[in-house]
Amino acid sequence: xxxxxxxxxxxxxxxxxxxxxxxxxxxxxxxxxxxxxxxxxxxxxxxxxxxxxxxxxxxxxxxxxxxxxxxxxxxxxxxxxxxxxxxxxxxxxxxxxxxxxxxxxxxxxxxxxxxxxxxxxxxxxxxxxxxxxxxxxxxxxxxxxxxxxxxxxxxxxxxxxxxxxxxxxxxxxxxxxxxxxxxxxxxxxxxxxxxxxxxxxxxxxxxxxxxxxxxxxxxxxxxxxxxxxxxxxxxxxxxxxxxxxxxxxxxxxxxxxxxxxxxxxxxxxxxxxxxxxxxxxxxx
Amino acid sequence: xxxxxxxxxxxxxxxxxxxxxxxxxxxxxxxxxxxxxxxxxxxxxxxxxxxxxxxxxxxxxxxxxxxxxxxxxxxxxxxxxxxxxxxxxxxxxxxxxxxxxxxxxxxxxxxxxxxxxxxxxxxxxxxxxxxxxxxxxxxxxxxxxxxxxxxxxxxxxxxxxxxxxxxxxxxxxxxxxxxxxxxxxxxxxxxxxxxxxxxxxxxxxxxxxxxxxxxxxxxxxxxxxxxxxxxxxxxxxxxxxxxxxxxxxxxxxxxxxxxxxxxxxxxxxxxxxxxxxxxxxxxx
Numbered sequence: 001x002x003x004x005x006x007x008x009x010x011x012x013x014x015x016x017x018x019x020x021x022x023x024x025x026x027x028x029x030x031x032x033x034x035x036x037x038x039x040x041x042x043x044x045x046x047x048x049x050x051x052x053x054x055x056x057x058x059x060x061x062x063x064x065x066x067x068x069x070x071x072x073x074x075x076x077x078x079x080x081x082x083x084x085x086x087x088x089x090x091x092x093x094x095x096x097x098x099x100x101x102x103x104x105x106x107x108x109x110x111x112x113x114x115x116x117x118x119x120x121x122x123x124x125x126x127x128x129x130x131x132x133x134x135x136x137x138x139x140x141x142x143x144x145x146x147x148x149x150x151x152x153x154x155x156x157x158x159x160x161x162x163x164x165x166x167x168x169x170x171x172x173x174x175x176x177x178x179x180x181x182x183x184x185x186x187x188x189x190x191x192x193x194x195x196x197x198x199x200x201x202x203x204x205x206x207x208x209x210x211x212x213x214x215x216x217x218x219x220x221x222x223x224x225x226x227x228x229x230x231x232x233x234x235x236x237x238x239x240x241x242x243x244x245x246x247x248x249x250x251x252x253x254x255x256x257x258x259x260x261x262x263x264x265x266x267x268x269x270x271x272x273x274x275x276x277x278x279x280x281x282x283x284x
Numbered sequence: 285x286x287x288x289x290x291x292x293x294x295x296x297x298x299x300x301x302x303x304x305x306x307x308x309x310x311x312x313x314x315x316x317x318x319x320x321x322x323x324x325x326x327x328x329x330x331x332x333x334x335x336x337x338x339x340x341x342x343x344x345x346x347x348x349x350x351x352x353x354x355x356x357x358x359x360x361x362x363x364x365x366x367x368x369x370x371x372x373x374x375x376x377x378x379x380x381x382x383x384x385x386x387x388x389x390x391x392x393x394x395x396x397x398x399x400x401x402x403x404x405x406x407x408x409x410x411x412x413x414x415x416x417x418x419x420x421x422x423x424x425x426x427x428x429x430x431x432x433x434x435x436x437x438x439x440x441x442x443x444x445x446x447x448x449x450x451x452x453x454x455x456x457x458x459x460x461x462x463x464x465x466x467x468x469x470x471x472x473x474x475x476x477x478x479x480x481x482x483x484x485x486x487x488x489x490x491x492x493x494x495x496x497x498x499x500x501x502x503x504x505x506x507x508x509x510x511x512x513x514x515x516x517x518x519x520x521x522x523x524x525x526x527x528x529x530x531x532x533x534x535x536x537x538x539x540x541x542x543x544x545x546x547x548x549x550x551x552x553x554x555x556x557x558x559x560x561x562x563x564x565x566x567x568x
Contacts, residue, residue: 123495143494143495172494172495174491178491179495182488182489182491182492183495185484185485185488185492186485186492186496186497186500187495187497187499187500189481189484190481190499190500191499192536192539193477193481193503193536194499194503194558194562195554195557195558195559195561196532196535196554196558197473197532197561198557198558198565199554199557199560200469200473200531200532200535200561201469201561201564201565202562202564203561204466204469205466207462208465208466208469208470209564209568210427210456210466210568211407211427211456211467211471212470212565212568213407213408213409213426213471215471215474215475215478215505215506216470216471216474218502218506219474219477219478219502219503219506220558220562220565221499221502222499222503223555223559223561223562224562225555225559227552227555227556227558230555231548231551231552231555234539234543234551235546235551238543238544238546239543241543242541242543243540245536245539245540245543246537246540247484248480248484248536249533249536249537249540251480251483251484252477252480252529252532252533252536253529253530253533255476255518255529256525256526256527256529257526259518259519259522259523259525259529260526264515264519267515268511268512268515270476270479270480270483271479271507271509271511271514273479273483274478274479274480274481274482274483274486274504274507274511275479275507276482276483276486277479277482277483277484277486277504277507278478278482278486278504278508279508280485280486281496281500282501284493284494
């Protein structure tokens with residue numbers, strides 16, 4: 001049900017020329033596709049085009065639209081893309097899937113065009129934001145979650161699959177709910193944990209900072225991420241993330257209680273469980 | 285007050301031929317020094333010597349003894365080294381300093397020889413343990429904490445400084461209390477946090493694991509560490525670590541409460557504080 005024979009040159013709109021959008025555009029351009037770029041910030045469009053991401057979008061019709069804007073702007077941008085090009089498949093790249101889908105459904109009267117939408121989330125990124133850090137190979141070998149809904153057509157799924165492959169990534173299919181529950185644990189919780197850990201060090205005495213080693217630096221690397229973007233992500237996945245934070249916090253206070261009561265076996269058990277978890281994460 | 289002119293060949297005992305001890309031995313051997321190795325595990329001595337760490341110790345007199353054994357074994361091993369070579373300086377490499385010093389003081393009748401002891405902790409390591417992972421350059425460019433006590437002689441301090449320099453590291457002086465308070469935040473808390481995070485993932489569904497990315501892998505890397513060693517470290521620094529865990533946990537539950545109550549400003553504040561902390565850590 002693909003709209004075009006494999007390898008054909010396709011016309012794609014990338015709406016949102018930040019790190020992810022521009023990287024998608026660069027990947028598609030390196031595959032010889034026609035890429036049109038738009039952004040509310042004309043400077044992002046200019047820089048993205050200068051980096052080789054394609055041409056500025058001037059209302060041309062497209063076959064596929066990739067909405068790579070912050071989570072909160074996704075519903076409006078997807079609705080606009082669905083309305084602007086009545087035949088095109090629309091997908092997004094946001095780190096949360098349930099809330100934007102819900103808002104999109106509220107936004108579209110009668111659900112017109114929803115069969116052409118499929119949620120997406122490439123599992124790649126960086127602590128930088130904006131087009132300057134974009135790379136054509138940002139998604140190479142990475143997984144890219146697609147979350148087809150009840151209304152999603154086979155053609156939309158095929159188009160999104162084509163996009164993922166064209167970016168060198170691998171499709172990982174799940175529901176929007178599964179995505180958000182999973183990412184709460186594997187991405188949103190680690191982000192808040194890194195930020196909370198770094199925030200503790202932010203107010204520590206100078207001699208404390210001088211004892212920082214590679215372990216701490218690894219664990220706080222993602223604390224450099226864009227706090228506005230991450231506030232939106234956290235808020236849009238509030239329920240699962242709050243539950244993950246509480247479960248994590250309970251394990252930590254369990255250790256502090258065990259340390260105070262000299263229950264070493266409990267400390268040892270957590271460390272062993274962690275080692276098994278580590279091995280499972282690495283095996284993926 | 286150094287025992288020997290700069291550059292002279294010195295005789296050093298490395299007691300405990302694990303990752304740290306063997307790396308110290310390799311670094312000293314590459315500087316042309318005479319290194320004697322001992323370990324309760326003869327296989328460790330054999331492998332360490334085979335890797336070029338020196339000769340097996342057969343009771344020869346030494347000028348400096350480096351005790352690189354697990355924290356709990358430190359007091360006994362230091363006392364033995366002080367007694368065995370009545371003129372030598374003794375230092376250790378454990379990740380905790382207050383409790384072993386306290387136990388050592390209880391162990392030595394009248395404090396005889398304590399002026400020849402100085403606590404030490406090279407801020408370098410790996411998730412592996414045992415001599416096989418040792419490297420002569422493990423400490424190159426790293427900091428190495430020395431914690432002289434009230435009784436420590438100038439000569440012991442000079443000898444320990446010579447050791448640190450000979451391993452390519454930089455001396456960082458602080459008290460045993462300052463060391464343990466600092467490391468609770470910069471090393472022991474991150475270790476428990478990584479293990480707790482990894483333990484949560486260890487019991488997650490398979491589809492959850494498939495969404496694991498580079499951020500999570502970075503944050504759980506140290507969860508591969510030796511759980512027996514880390515149980516000893518955590519127990520020996522129970523007070524400061526429990527306080528750090530509670531402070532960390534409070535920030536996390538603060539975020540979960542803010543998410544549930546839709547107080548985005550509080551989430552945003554933590555992320556911004558984390559970013560500042562991150563920059564401070566990187567600047568060190």
